[in-house]
Amino acid sequence: MSNETWKITFLVSRQKAQESRQFQSFEMDVDPDEYVLDGIERIWAFRDRSLTYRHACHHSTCGACGMVINGVEKLTCITPIRSVTSNGGTIKVEPLRNFPVTSDLVVDMRQFYTHLEEARFGQVAPVEEACLPFEKQQIADPSSTYERLVDCIECGLCISACPSALTSSSYLGPAILAAAQQGYMQSKDLQLTHWVDSHDGVWGCHSAFECSEVCPSNVEPGWRIMDMRKIIIARRVRSFFGRT
Amino acid sequence: MTNPPSPSHFWRWFDPRNRQVGTWAYILNRITALGLTLYLALHLVALSQLAQGAAVYDNFVALAHNPVFKVGEMLVIAAGLIHGLNGIRIALNSFGIGARLQKSSFLMLMLFALAGIGYFGFIMFFGE
Numbered sequence: 001m002s003n004e005t006w007k008i009t010f011l012v013s014r015q016k017a018q019e020s021r022q023f024q025s026f027e028m029d030v031d032p033d034e035y036v037l038d039g040i041e042r043i044w045a046f047r048d049r050s051l052t053y054r055h056a057c058h059h060s061t062c063g064a065c066g067m068v069i070n071g072v073e074k075l076t077c078i079t080p081i082r083s084v085t086s087n088g089g090t091i092k093v094e095p096l097r098n099f100p101v102t103s104d105l106v107v108d109m110r111q112f113y114t115h116l117e118e119a120r121f122g123q124v125a126p127v128e129e130a131c132l133p134f135e136k137q138q139i140a141d142p143s144s145t146y147e148r149l150v151d152c153i154e155c156g157l158c159i160s161a162c163p164s165a166l167t168s169s170s171y172l173g174p175a176i177l178a179a180a181q182q183g184y185m186q187s188k189d190l191q192l193t194h195w196v197d198s199h200d201g202v203w204g205c206h207s208a209f210e211c212s213e214v215c216p217s218n219v220e221p222g223w224r225i226m227d228m229r230k231i232i233i234a235r236r237v238r239s240f241f242g243r244t
Numbered sequence: 245m246t247n248p249p250s251p252s253h254f255w256r257w258f259d260p261r262n263r264q265v266g267t268w269a270y271i272l273n274r275i276t277a278l279g280l281t282l283y284l285a286l287h288l289v290a291l292s293q294l295a296q297g298a299a300v301y302d303n304f305v306a307l308a309h310n311p312v313f314k315v316g317e318m319l320v321i322a323a324g325l326i327h328g329l330n331g332i333r334i335a336l337n338s339f340g341i342g343a344r345l346q347k348s349s350f351l352m353l354m355l356f357a358l359a360g361i362g363y364f365g366f367i368m369f370f371g372e
Contacts, residue, residue, distance in 0.1 A: 071262030169249040209266035230340030
């Protein structure tokens, strides 16, 4: 923490039930090395207890505190105030895009979680399967086998940033497609390739790669979608020549 | 609630604010595609002048030497180069080739497009 104090304005999206969205302004003195989530929590604690938002772990593991900060999807618990504004500046806080708003900064992610379960990817996997193929693997003892948690923290930032998800509610979205790719790499289950081989699946992606830009957890959904396309095309070519 | 996905949000495809290189490529591809589609329609209208006889067509061709038309043709060349080169990148990415290099490959191909636009511009405006 620094000894500086900044005076900034939080512009927070407020929306209850079927009401239209409004922005409420909160001027605050903050330490610029605090995180955006700290500011939001202080608004809730000392200024307005009716503000609703999601958070849990405070260290980018749970993926609950994803929001749109000054137009960009961020995990607010690891986004320093200094990185998104300056002294005297404004932080505009909005709920994730492309999800229905339940209340204020909370969005309804039920369909997202349901689809993730359908992707059937193992949350814990051998290191080789959990890592991206071009990623440097950190293994203490190469003669032993290790497992680790896979990278996706199910925050939904990629879906919020995706231009295809912006206009189609049936499009599965980057996190789901990346999970399907990971599930396929783990299980070689052909049902997963059939599931995503559609316009609402991997072919709905328009290659803007915003998902990979905003992902806070090294999942590279854009690369995984393209890899899944490659797998599907390879299977089609093989089946055209009568090979399985 | 305006937040859930909706086809009516399509205009935000063209909003580059706070987005990265991939979105700029995405926007450029859509704008150039619309431009080329408009050009195709105009091109067919121009060709249809032939049906009205040689004199009518010759008059139209003479009109096409107007500098405004030349700028229009320049835009068509620019759109063709940008859309074509970016399209090759997207097609390769879609086959899993070079997806990790999508940003640098886009920038490199746009440099090629810029060079092509400069070359054709020089020929069109200063050639002969």
